Amino acid sequence: MxxxxxxxxxxxxxxxxxxxxxxxxxxxxxxxxxxxxxGFATCFTQENFTIDVGLHSMDGLYERDPKIExxxxxxxxxxxxxxxxxxxxxxxxxxxxxxxxxxRREDAIRVLIExxxxxxxxxxxxxxxxxxxxxxxxxxxxxxxMQALIGPLVPIxxxxxxxxxxxxxxxxxxKYFKNEDLKLALIGTIQYYADDPYKLSAVIFSIALSxxxxxxxxxxxxxxxxLSNHLVNFxxxxxxIVLTNHKATKLLFDEGKVCGVEYVPTTxxxxxxxxxxxxxxxxxxxxxxxxxxxxxxxxxxxLRDKVVNMKIGHSTLNLYFGFNTLLSELGHKDYTTVxxxxxxxKLENVFPNNYGDYRKRAYLFVDFGQxxxxxxxxxxxxxxxxxIDNIEDWFYLEDEEYKKRKSEIVAxxxxxxxxxxxxxxxxxxxxxxxxxxxxxxYTHNPRGTSIGFAQTISQAGMRxxxxxxxxxxxxxxxxxxxxxxxxxxxxxxxxxxxxxxxxKLK
Numbered sequence: 329m330x331x332x333x334x335x336x337x338x339x340x341x342x343x344x345x346x347x348x349x350x351x352x353x354x355x356x357x358x359x360x361x362x363x364x365x366x367g368f369a370t371c372f373t374q375e376n377f378t379i380d381v382g383l384h385s386m387d388g389l390y391e392r393d394p395k396i397e398x399x400x401x402x403x404x405x406x407x408x409x410x411x412x413x414x415x416x417x418x419x420x421x422x423x424x425x426x427x428x429x430x431x432r433r434e435d436a437i438r439v440l441i442e443x444x445x446x447x448x449x450x451x452x453x454x455x456x457x458x459x460x461x462x463x464x465x466x467x468x469x470x471x472x473x474m475q476a477l478i479g480p481l482v483p484i485x486x487x488x489x490x491x492x493x494x495x496x497x498x499x500x501x502x503k504y505f506k507n508e509d510l511k512l513a514l515i516g517t518i519q520y521y522a523d524d525p526y527k528l529s530a531v532i533f534s535i536a537l538s539x540x541x542x543x544x545x546x547x548x549x550x551x552x553x554x555l556s557n558h559l560v561n562f563x564x565x566x567x568x569i570v571l572t573n574h575k576a577t578k579l580l581f582d583e584g585k586v587c588g589v590e591y592v593p594t595t596x597x598x599x600x601x602x603x604x605x606x607x608x609x610x611x612x613x614x615x616x617x618x619x620x621x622x623x624x625x626x627x628x629x630x631l632r633d634k635v636v637n638m639k640i641g642h643s644t645l646n647l648y649f650g651f652n653t654l655l656s657e658l659g660h661k662d663y664t665t666v667x668x669x670x671x672x673x674k675l676e677n678v679f680p681n682n683y684g685d686y687r688k689r690a691y692l693f694v695d696f697g698q699x700x701x702x703x704x705x706x707x708x709x710x711x712x713x714x715x716i717d718n719i720e721d722w723f724y725l726e727d728e729e730y731k732k733r734k735s736e737i738v739a740x741x742x743x744x745x746x747x748x749x750x751x752x753x754x755x756x757x758x759x760x761x762x763x764x765x766x767x768x769x770y771t772h773n774p775r776g777t778s779i780g781f782a783q784t785i786s787q788a789g790m791r792x793x794x795x796x797x798x799x800x801x802x803x804x805x806x807x808x809x810x811x812x813x814x815x816x817x818x819x820x821x822x823x824x825x826x827x828x829x830x831x832k833l834k
Contacts, residue, residue, distance in 0.1 A: 329357070330605045330606065331356065331604060331606045332608065332833065333610060334588065334604055334608070335356065335611075335612055335805075336576040336609065336612060337360060337806070338358055338556070339366065339368065339612050340819055341807065342358060342806070343556060343559035343822065344402070345612070345823070345829075346559070347562045347563050348827075350567060350568040352826075352830055354833065358560075358568065359571050359575075359589070360570070361572075361575040361594055361772075363572050364553070366555075367771055368383075368778050369553065370382070370553045370556055371703075374760065375650060376650075376704070377704050377758050378550070378702070378703040378710070379712075380696075380703065380712070381552075383551070383815060386410070387543065388543040390542040390544075393542070393543055394820050395819055395820070398819060402562055407554075407558040408548055408555050410547070411548075411700055413547060416428040416431055416662065417431040417541070418517060418663075418666050418692075420513040420668070421665065421748075422667070422670060423669070424509055424670065427443055428662055431540060433538075437452060446507070447506070450504040450505050454500075455541075457500075458534040462538035462539065492534065494785055496526050497525045497526075498524075498676075499530060500530040500533065500534070502675070508673060508675065511525075514537070517692065519692060521783055522641070522783055522784075523679060523683075523716045524679040525675050525679075526679070527784045527785075528783055529784060529785050529788035532789070535811075547699050549701060550701075550703070573594045575592055577622070578590040578601070578622055579622050579623055584800065585799075585800040586800065586801040587605055587606070590603050608803060610803045610825060611797075611803070611804050611806070612804075612822075614780070614806070615635055616640070619631055619635060630798035631798050631802075635793065639781065639787065641775075641777040641780055641781060642682075642718075643717055643718070643768075643775050643776035643777050643778070644714050645761070646712055646713065646714050648711075648759065648760050648761075649713070650708065650756070650759075651704075651752070651756060652707075652755050652757045654708070655697050655711070655752065658749055658750070658751055660749045662695065663695055664692065664695075665692070665748065667691050667692070669690065678690070682715070683716070683717075683718050686715075686737055690715060691713050691715040692714045693711060693713050693745065693748065694711060694712045694714070697710070717763065718764065719765060719775045723764075737761060738759055777813075779807055780808035780812065783812050789811070792811065793810065796828060803825055803829060806818060810824070
């Protein structure tokens with residue numbers, strides 16, 4: 329078999345790349361080792377509850393959001409429903425303060441000033457500053473004739489923000505604010521991007537935060553798998569081939585250039601590998617996995633030298649719930665709630681707390697029943713608890729010890745959740761746990777991370793791995809590349825990779 333492009337992995341980055349290339353007439357083969365596509369953008373069903381393994385909410389969808397053009401071009405809006413979350417960005421509570429931050433810039437500024445009147449000037453300056461950063465980095469051409477300029481434009485845009493290019497989110501918050509509770513509230517959803525505010529790039533923090541205040545937040549009705557399934561069908565409708573339950577085993581080389589890929593069915597991994605020859609291979613799989621398992625030592629040296637010392641991002645632990653009622657019936661009214669323990673007094677406490685005692689560890693609770701999510705039977709709802717976690721605490725446990733620890737954590741967080749929403753523990757029909765080990769097993773991402781390489785100063789923005797690798801004819805599209813982890817960034821990564829390849833394949 330010969331194709332124009334072979335894509336390894338059906339996560340969002342690979343699916344977006346494949347969909348765009350297929351639409352433009354390229355013959356695409358997508359190889360996915362699991363039975364379902366999507367990576368972290370997928371769902372599973374247990375006891376009539378549909379559980380989203382990765383998506384809590386999607387930021388943006390404002391006029392200049394790069395996703396708008398991508399979704400229009402790939403017919404997403406005709407096939408996927410986006411439910412607007414109307415309860416605000418998130419509620420933050422830590423025993424000292426308890427309030428909800430709205431998802432509109434003007435409303436957020438007003439509420440924060442009401443909560444912290446002595447910080448009024450700093451609040452206004454801070455929001456102006458993150459707006460400037462986002463304006464610089466999101467000046468992406470909407471005209472399709474200008475799409476080829478995206479690649480050359482991005483470095484220029486990033487180089488225009490030297491003020492924060494070498495600073496962290498903690499540095500930025502310390503510059504504008506004295507009140508530590510205000511800083512903690514604004515860094516509340518840090519688990520989406522990093523585990524330490526003093527290592528997270530200020531640019532990445534600014535872009536992410538500003539995007540939530542520009543377009544609000546949305547949830548995909550029916551779960552993130554609806555988006556993944558649409559992109560699979562789009563690729564097939566345009567003549568592409570999507571092979572699930574098949575595992576890539578080796579990249580093929582000819583005179584130092586990638587020329588194809590070998591793969592086997594996961595039902596018979598000892599069978600003779602199938603070879604497909606291609607002009608380009610796109611790796612949606614993790615870059616460390618590609619380097620260690622798919623490329624021979626000699627051919628992979630340049631890439632290996634480039635990534636060997638890069639820090640891998642954090643992982644998370646999730647508890648998935650099915651409730652026999654809508655939580656609004658229990659008086660709960662927020663879609664996302666960030667819970668900090670009272671012992672976290674300032675920003676420098678955030679990192680140790682993220683790996684500390686589960687009874688005091690910061691967590692985030694998402695109540696999908698606050699929107700028409702389509703995830704549960706009528707009158708019931710689903711929810712997710714998420715927190716930063718360390719794979720070393722799970723990886724070496726024997727089976728019984730592993731199960732025991734999961735049970736202990738379920739008990740701890742049911743009690744903590746019951747404190748947040750009284751009587752909720754009497755309405756739990758289903759609960760399960762996904763540890764970093766679970767995520768590493770299903771996605772093959774080192775440490776179970778969903779964000780790829782950590783978004784530190786030295787690994788963020790244009791310092792990040794780009795779609796074009798040092799190895800000829802090998803490209804990347806995933807959270808591991810520019811611009812980084814998260815649903816929006818991964819979608820953009822896949823799109824940028826497709827644009828780069830269309831220019832190359834002309």
